[in-house]
Each structure stands twice: as structure tokens, then as C-alpha cells.
Amino acid sequence: MCGIDEESKNHSLFECSFAAHLWQNFCGCFGVNWPGFDGIDRLMAWWKDQASKLSFKSVWLKGFVLVPYFLWLERNRRKFDGVGAFADQFFDLLRKDISSQSLVHSGSLLSVMDLLNARSLGILGVRHRHHENFEIYGCPPQSGWVKLNTNGCSIGNPRKSGARGVLRNEKAKVVGNFRNFLGTRTNLQAEFLAIMISLEVAQ
Template structure:
């Protein structure tokens, strides 16, 4: 019994209706005991549906309202079956997401890295665009077996090396990983890429650059490049864009919003 109660309490921490679950640990044994006594001493027996209705009635008396995180459909149906009234949830906020062109005279680099398996086969990619939103350079590389975190840092490093080779002096780097952006902006470079970072550091100190975070919805072109590098295990420029990527680039150029549903 002690193990059962410990498990019941631990389980409550992972459930949406934790109070209902905790009420059950007392109410269910209580009604089972009451029904047993009625059958033994009074020769009276209720059907299990009646017993369950009594348990639900008691739960409803205590659980008069639910406030908190958004409920899933299954949670909402559970609340309806248990008779918990006035279920109040936080509304989901829909976010408009835009890709922003760089300042005049700047080049914007959108990068991404992905790993199929984390760790697994990984690819990095990036696309450089100018203030007129035109693509001036792209790259994609297969980087063997890596984690997602490693792939995204390798994508930044590959982009910086491309920027150095082409002599870009004003560079805006954009990535959809907040962790990578924070570490890069503070020069907290992971050990596995320290050597390459030291090699590129003189170039970084000689140019104007910044790094910022964006939502994945604003990074669709770079996402396509990385997944194609990973899936095909290739390292090459993209000579012919897929029609869907052309549409994404046109949406970026036209400042057309995409929508994010947190």
C-alpha cells in the first residue's frame, strides 16, 4: 500500500488534473469500502455505474474550476466525462513571423543544421542575401554523424568561412537556435569547434557583424538546404532551387508573414 500511495503521488505531478487524481486515491477506496459493507450487512448492492457516478459527483464538488495551461483535446474530453465545470484555459497566441532583409550595404546569412537521429547523419547549410533580398551565395555540407547542437554550430562556422572567402564586411547572421545565438554572441564557443573559431577570429574582429535569433518559420530556405545535404549526403551549391523554395524566397522578399502556433 505504501508503494501504491507513493506511485499515486508521483503520477499526479505529470497530470493536467492533478487534484482530481489525488482525490481519487481517497474517494475510490472509500466508495469500494462503503459498497462492500452495504452488500455484506444490508444485502443491498449498487451497479458499478452508480458507484462511479457517486465518485464523479464527489470530484465535481471539489473540482469546481480548472485554471492553467492549455488543455489538449483528450484532457478536455476527460474533464467533460468527469463533470468538471468551467474549464478555463489560456488562449494560444498566434505569432506573425517575418523574414527581415538586411540593412543597405549588409549581407544577411541564414544558417541551419540538422541531424537525423540526434546524433545521426547531419548536414549544415546557409544562404547569403543582400538588401534587395537577392540570393548571392549558398552552401550545404554533409558533416557525418553529429548532434543537432553540433550541426548548428558547424553551420555558423561554415558560413563565417564562406563570408571570409568572399570578403563580406558587414554580416548579419540569423539562426533559429536561441542557445547557439547566445553562445555565439558571447564568444562562448564549444570545444569541438574552438580551433576553427580561432582561425576565423581575426576576420571577425575586422568586420561589422551581429548574430540574432529567428523562429524556424523565418528560416525555411536554410532549413531546406540542410535537410537536402543530410538526406542526400552531399556537399555542394544549389544550382537549381525547388519550386517550393522559390515560393519561400518570394514570400521573404515580399515581407509576407508566416504564422507560428506556440
């Protein structure tokens, strides 16, 4: 219960105009339309689903806690101190708290829209996470043996997943390989299935 909308009798976390305005402003910084909710369970499921589609996932998830927290602070100010702020002024306070994260890394390539969203949130230090390249040396197996290397992964965990592998002899010559689509799986399931398929191929 936020209790900060003087004109509304519905003082819920979502229904009062002040709260709705704050949710809308925060979502708008990510280019996401606020659909409105009447329960925390539906909001939580929707919020987590949106997080998987956004570049600044950590900031988006932080908003799920920050917005109710700031609403609670404003409710207490109005109820106990008799003072309050306009929704836009209040959102500026929330932005300042978010912008305290001086540097936000994104694991994906940043688009122009990503950078505009970051500016809307007051985040100035945004950069792509640098990937380090590691050189790996493979050793061939002993004479009469075949070496099997496998990999399984899921994009989204769980989402689309695949498995692949390669078999090499003692001269490091490829004697067999496979690449399979596994459907919707977790990373752990994909890795496990990659091993099982590899053993079948090896046999």
C-alpha cells in the first residue's frame, strides 16, 4: 500500500496515479511499455521475462526493488512529514540513485537505442564487456585411441540449445564429428546430452 495518491481511493502499489507514473517512467527509459498490474506475482513474472531481452539487465532488475522502495519513502514523507514531491521530481531522485553505478557493462553489442536508454537513466559510463581470447593447445591421444571433444550450450538458459563434438585419432586427424539441435534446454542439460551423443557417435 503506497497511500500517496490523494485523489484516488485505490492506494495500491500499482493503481494510484503517482505509482503508475513512476513505473511508466522507469520502463520508458528502457523503451518498454508499462502494461499495468494488479498483483505482485504477475509483475514479477513479467519483469523477469523483460530482463532476458534487455542489454542492461542488472539495472532493470534493480528497478524492481528501487521503485517500490522509493514509493514507500514518498508515502512516509507525505504521511508523517506532510510534504511530498511531484512524480517527475521524484523520478529524478530515483535516476540519481541508479546513476551511482558509474560503470555498467553489457555482455552484448550496444545499439544506439541502448545508449539513449542509458542516458535516460543517467548512466554515463557504459561500455561493452571486453572478451579475452585464450589460446588452447590440444594434445592428440595415445596410439590406438580416439580423442573426443564435446560442447553443449543454451542461449537463454533455458532456450534454444545445441550440442556438437569432434573425434580425432593419434595423428590429430578428424575421424568423426556431429552437430545436433536439442530444442529448449538448460546449459546443464545441453552439456550432458552432448556427452551422451558423443559416446553414441564414438561407439
